[in-house]
Amino acid sequence: MTALGEIGFVLFLLAQAVLAFYVVLPALLLLCYGFIRLFGIRTPFQRRPFLSDQEFEFGLIITAHQETEFVIPLVDSILKQRYGRFHVYIVADDCAPGMLSFSDPRITILTPAPALHSKIKSIRYALDRFHRPHDAFIILDVDNLLHPAFLEVMNLHFRKGYRVVQADFKPKNSDTAFARMDAMGDMFNFFMEREARMRLGISASVWGAGVAIALDLYREIEYADLLGGFDKKLQAHLVQRTDRIAFAPEAILYDEKVITGQSLENQRTRWLSSYFKYFKDSFQILLTGIKKLDFNLIYFGFNTIRPPLFIVMGGAFFFLCIDYFIRPALTYAWLLCLLSFLLSFVVIIAIKGKDVRYIKTLALMPLFVLRQVAALLKINKAKKSFMKTQHDRLVFIDDLLDTTGPAMREKP
Numbered sequence: 001m002t003a004l005g006e007i008g009f010v011l012f013l014l015a016q017a018v019l020a021f022y023v024v025l026p027a028l029l030l031l032c033y034g035f036i037r038l039f040g041i042r043t044p045f046q047r048r049p050f051l052s053d054q055e056f057e058f059g060l061i062i063t064a065h066q067e068t069e070f071v072i073p074l075v076d077s078i079l080k081q082r083y084g085r086f087h088v089y090i091v092a093d094d095c096a097p098g099m100l101s102f103s104d105p106r107i108t109i110l111t112p113a114p115a116l117h118s119k120i121k122s123i124r125y126a127l128d129r130f131h132r133p134h135d136a137f138i139i140l141d142v143d144n145l146l147h148p149a150f151l152e153v154m155n156l157h158f159r160k161g162y163r164v165v166q167a168d169f170k171p172k173n174s175d176t177a178f179a180r181m182d183a184m185g186d187m188f189n190f191f192m193e194r195e196a197r198m199r200l201g202i203s204a205s206v207w208g209a210g211v212a213i214a215l216d217l218y219r220e221i222e223y224a225d226l227l228g229g230f231d232k233k234l235q236a237h238l239v240q241r242t243d244r245i246a247f248a249p250e251a252i253l254y255d256e257k258v259i260t261g262q263s264l265e266n267q268r269t270r271w272l273s274s275y276f277k278y279f280k281d282s283f284q285i286l287l288t289g290i291k292k293l294d295f296n297l298i299y300f301g302f303n304t305i306r307p308p309l310f311i312v313m314g315g316a317f318f319f320l321c322i323d324y325f326i327r328p329a330l331t332y333a334w335l336l337c338l339l340s341f342l343l344s345f346v347v348i349i350a351i352k353g354k355d356v357r358y359i360k361t362l363a364l365m366p367l368f369v370l371r372q373v374a375a376l377l378k379i380n381k382a383k384k385s386f387m388k389t390q391h392d393r394l395v396f397i398d399d400l401l402d403t404t405g406p407a408m409r410e411k412p
Helices: 003-038 071-079 119-127 150-159 177-200 215-219 230-239 261-277 279-292 295-304 309-326 328-353 356-377 379-383 397-401
Strands: 058-065 086-093 107-110 136-141 164-171 211-214 246-255
Touching: 003 177, 003 309, 003 328, 058 071, 058 119, 058 150, 071 086, 071 397, 086 119, 119 215, 119 230, 136 150, 136 215, 150 164, 150 211, 150 246, 164 177, 177 246, 177 261, 177 295, 177 328, 177 356, 211 215, 211 230, 215 230, 230 261, 230 279, 230 295, 261 279, 261 356, 261 379, 279 295, 309 328, 309 356, 328 356, 356 379
Parallel strands: 058 086, 058 136, 086 107, 164 246
Antiparallel strands: 136 211, 164 211
16 A cells, blocks of 8 residues: 555544544433433532622623514513513514514614614624623524523523523424424534533533623624624634633523424525534634643534534445445444434433423434435525524413413414
């Protein structure tokens, strides 16, 4: 074998090793999770002492692009918070005038003209019009609802010295197969990228909503592109400028899951585009971690550059087939890796879903994967269009917390 051939072979094995690690990581984290829960080990986040008795004030930014009917349930859930130090800023972007009106002095309605058509611009528009310098702000999408303890929990985390805190997500609808598959994806990712990391003392990933951020940290960010994927840039900035990004599982945010395959496809097209657009920023986290010998940044960056899960699994099957012909012994290793992933996925969904319907929906996951493949083929469309996810269900927080009440209301 030539020197060039040897280098290629080493790279081939290295690629397999990296991909295999991504495949077996859920099993490894699940074992750590079980060990910590079994022996009642308190997480580094739980052990962290309170550094202040300050009552932090939060500015809540609602980005309502062309949708106003969903603002009312969200504001209703905000006004039912047990913690009262907040002010709400509703950015009614390209919304019909006069559709929103609230008498509560803690609510400000902003109507930008001309229309912004960008979540990043809407956030910036609200920040520039804050009535006073709030301690932190929280980004909310129009389809969100907040549990009554949401702000109370956020305040406790900020009193411990955290400057970035990510909330937990739960579905507010699960009545269709695609809604359940969408929710299952969130359950898996939130376990892997937030809850498991919290128990190991590692920074949590940032989502596009439900994240509380110290005001000065956000103002440092400069976006080169104002169309989509802002949370990728956001987390790349924040993880390198704060000690830890906390995850608050008790701060629960409910969001609407997609109900059709087409909605899922549009959503994933946008997400895939943002992954590739901000890959350089994600890779920079890994390089910074290596330079600083900072395990938190190394782990965060290594997992942030991980391709979307369906690509990882496709790559695993590809290597399995190749190894069958050139290194048959590795085929068995790949089969064990894939089996560990499958079992881990089912266990995570069983733990987080607590509903037999999710387990039954597992058989339909190939449809979920096919929609993501279709989304990958349309990825260029996301570079030219906002591709906003459409919302269809009106749900109030009382409906979710009262199991005897109505599950949801159809959009008029």
